[in-house]
Amino acid sequence: MGDPGLPVLGSSLPAVADGLKLARRGYERFGAVSWANVFTMKAAFVVGPDALETVLTNRDKAFSSHDGWEMLIGPFFEGGVMLMDFDEHLHHRRIMQQAFRHERLVSYLDLLNPAVSQGLDSWRAGSAFPVFPALKQLTLDIATRVFMGAELDAEADQVNTDFINLVRGGQTAIRAEVPGGRWHRGMQSRRRMEDFFLRQIPTKRASDEDDLFSVLCRAESEDGVRFSDREVVNHMIFTMMAAHDTSTITAAMMCFFLAKHPEWQQRVREESLALGKPEISFDDLEALTSMDLVFREVLRMNPPVAIAARKALEDTEICGHHVPAGTPIHVGIYASHRLEAFWHDPDVFDPERFTPDRAEDKAHKYSWAPFGGGAHKCIGMHFGGMEVKAILHQLLLRYELQIAPGYEPFMDTATGPFPADGLPIDLLPR
Numbered sequence: 139m140g141d142p143g144l145p146v147l148g149s150s151l152p153a154v155a156d157g158l159k160l161a162r163r164g165y166e167r168f169g170a171v172s173w174a175n176v177f178t179m180k181a182a183f184v185v186g187p188d189a190l191e192t193v194l195t196n197r198d199k200a201f202s203s204h205d206g207w208e209m210l211i212g213p214f215f216e217g218g219v220m221l222m223d224f225d226e227h228l229h230h231r232r233i234m235q236q237a238f239r240h241e242r243l244v245s246y247l248d249l250l251n252p253a254v255s256q257g258l259d260s261w262r263a264g265s266a267f268p269v270f271p272a273l274k275q276l277t278l279d280i281a282t283r284v285f286m287g288a289e290l291d292a293e294a295d296q297v298n299t300d301f302i303n304l305v306r307g308g309q310t311a312i313r314a315e316v317p318g319g320r321w322h323r324g325m326q327s328r329r330r331m332e333d334f335f336l337r338q339i340p341t342k343r344a345s346d347e348d349d350l351f352s353v354l355c356r357a358e359s360e361d362g363v364r365f366s367d368r369e370v371v372n373h374m375i376f377t378m379m380a381a382h383d384t385s386t387i388t389a390a391m392m393c394f395f396l397a398k399h400p401e402w403q404q405r406v407r408e409e410s411l412a413l414g415k416p417e418i419s420f421d422d423l424e425a426l427t428s429m430d431l432v433f434r435e436v437l438r439m440n441p442p443v444a445i446a447a448r449k450a451l452e453d454t455e456i457c458g459h460h461v462p463a464g465t466p467i468h469v470g471i472y473a474s475h476r477l478e479a480f481w482h483d484p485d486v487f488d489p490e491r492f493t494p495d496r497a498e499d500k501a502h503k504y505s506w507a508p509f510g511g512g513a514h515k516c517i518g519m520h521f522g523g524m525e526v527k528a529i530l531h532q533l534l535l536r537y538e539l540q541i542a543p544g545y546e547p548f549m550d551t552a553t554g555p556f557p558a559d560g561l562p563i564d565l566l567p568r
């Protein structure tokens with residue numbers, strides 16, 4: 139069941155104008171699975187926790203992550219772990235997992251905290267400070283230090299510029315190598331980044347540094363297999379992409395909701411003040427319970443990865459709906475987070491819904507899935523939480539956040555909804 143929409147355009151316009159509305163309407167009319175024509179592609183939209191579980195756990199191996207994502211981020215992120223399936227994916231994921239173990243996260247936080255502090259030194263108190271681009275720069279600087287183990291110099295600036303071109307290339311509508319176009323620039327940037335990382339591999343392999351690049355060079359599976367040079371480079375480029383917009387959008391939208399709900403801002407700040415230190419350590423995360431409630435609620439309301447992409451490899455079934463082989467599948471994380479059947483007042487900011495008393499997220503294992511699930515579940519989930527909370531901790535100790543009465547950010551969509559107006563927030567020094 140589905141809706142063909144307008145001739146030629148299909149449902150592309152409603153998808154751009156309000157993708158959430160389109161997906162929720164599809165769910166109300168047709169149930170967990172419905173098809174629509176979006177950007178000349180007939181795709182199945184999958185909404186609701188049961189359907190998410192079926193596709194993401196992929197028990198019958200009926201869905202390919204590679205084929206789903208390839209159509210969207212194509213050659214820009216080839217060799218990334220999300221663009222692999224089954225045995226190959228498992229092999230790479232096992233090695234990569236070494237770089238995300240508890241003791242590694244503790245070391246990353248030691249590199250991350252000074253980068254946050256230095257980045258925030260360049261923020262200025264005043265009205266309508268554009269928080270979103272400032273956080274984008276901050277998370278890039280963090281990636282330079284923590285992922286690449288590099289200093290903030292001219293070469294790092296060039297890598298950051300290349301990285302931005304690469305991400306833009308992957309998101310461009312004109313998907314062809316037209317000289318001067320975004321795709322072309324993105325591919326040129328990818329090649330420059332590959333050269334940059336390849337040149338450093340011998341040094342990184344020999345080092346015992348704690349940055350992600352060095353750790354990936356040394357990481358090995360239980361049977362002693364390491365990544366090749368080319369594999370390390372592919373994983374570095376993909377991981378930087380997977381970490382960047384996701385963490386930035388989460389931190390930015392936390393700033394917005396905390397500015398909009400001063401009582402929550404006060405509550406979160408009080409816990410930070412109670413720690414009595416300018417920078418958090420890994421063990422402090424547990425004490426920041428209100429921060430965690432807000433983090434979860436923001437990821438529910440505004441998941442930075444709105445859909446997970448898959449393609450059906452064979453004729454299959456999702457919650458009783460037939461899905462033919464070859465169908466592109468959009469796993470609707472965002473829409474599932476806003477279903478009245480599973481959430482009380484789903485469009486209302488209410489972090490208390492995650493407290494043990496209410497535990498709305500526990501009604502179904504896949505009600506709350508901002509990090510996906512199954513074999514491809516976000517490997518950087520704990521890193522992302524730690525990074526965002528380390529930033530918010532320092533920020534709230536420095537500034538009171540306020541917004542103009544009635545202000546709502548203008549939201550656009552890339553991998554998920556993001557504040558396209560730069561998110562102007564008043565920063566009042568404390």
Ligand code: HEM
Pocket residue numbers: 203219220221231376377380381382384385388437441442443446447507508509510511513514515516517518519521522523
């Ligand atoms: C709040 C921040 C983040 C959110 C909401 C998020 C969300 C997601 C989601 C939904 C997926 C699964 C996509 C799919 O199944 O198709 C994913 C995968 C992934 N994420 Fe994250 N992510 C975040 C931060 C990070 C960070 C900080 C890193 C790295 C340091 C990272 C690295 C990855 C990688 C490597 C994958 C692919 C895993 C695989 O295919 O096995 N993410 N992320």
